[in-house]
Amino acid sequence: MNEIRTAPNKYEKILENNNIKPTAMRLLVLQFLLNKNVATSLTDVENYFAKSDRTTLYRTLKTFVEKGISHKIDDGTGITKYALCEDNCRCEIDTDLHLHFHCTKCSETVCITEYKIPPIHLPKDYIAENVNLVVKGICDKCNSK
């Protein structure tokens, strides 16, 4: 993680396109999230950037969610996770929501974006506004060991 000084790079563009001021910390966190393919907790980020302040990182992740480049994941572990959204994601119930898989062996949580959440049947007069679908089990990596 060193190439931050190099002119308007792709990371700065991502932030600027979403009305997020590209501060040093935000760029580093964005880069960190982009390089990970699993959902990331505040503590994960905190451990990686050992020198920086938890609150700043907390608010950075919060900003990312508010500005729409990241989504918050409640995988049932009690620890909030974050993952960058796919391109053109608007976190909408019918098009963008996907299930999250939590592996009970390696404890990692991943976005399963390949399949959409199946249509949910609800009794009369219920209105769905949001869906959280979490599957726990063994992930592909752990399964092939």
Added chain:
Amino acid sequence: MNEIRTAPNKYEKILENNNIKPTAMRLLVLQFLLNKNVATSLTDVENYFAKSDRTTLYRTLKTFVEKGISHKIDDGTGITKYALCEDNCRCEIDTDLHLHFHCTKCSETVCITEYKIPPIHLPKDYIAENVNLVVKGICDKCNSK
């Protein structure tokens, strides 16, 4: 003791059938849960039984889950809820798991047992062991007001 024991009422039977000693507190909590049709938090129980101890109630609920007469619900609010299982429930993934609906207006969470959770598609090599499906929105009662 040769005396004829007083016949157990239906609450005692429920507990005894599941190897739970029917103490006074447990009977009261069971009765409370049976009379509610919404998922119940420890704090709910605590408020209802104002004089009794939080830990005892906590452990009562925990015992109910361990012995299989109740299930724990993570509705995404950060507050664990409990609801009594249906008859013959073994909390198994294919037969007993149902979705939970959390109303953002009245803040109540209910078990939707009428419909089963639809089959989940997962990528190759993933093994599902458990599913948590929570839908947020407006419940029937709030919707008809």
Added chain:
DNA sequence: TGCCCTATGCAACGGAAGTGCATTATTTGC
């Protein structure tokens, strides 16, 4: 009655999210 096992009650702990506020950095107006 005395023993043992369980249930109970009180207190304290721990993790994680979130907030108040002073300080520092950056932008904006002139």
Added chain:
DNA sequence: GCAAATAATGCACTTCCGTTGCATAGGGCA
């Protein structure tokens, strides 16, 4: 370029809930 305004950061502290340790009480049984 300078000063005022605005935004980001850092530190301390709080709150909320779940959980545990440990001492005491109660109830079945020899």
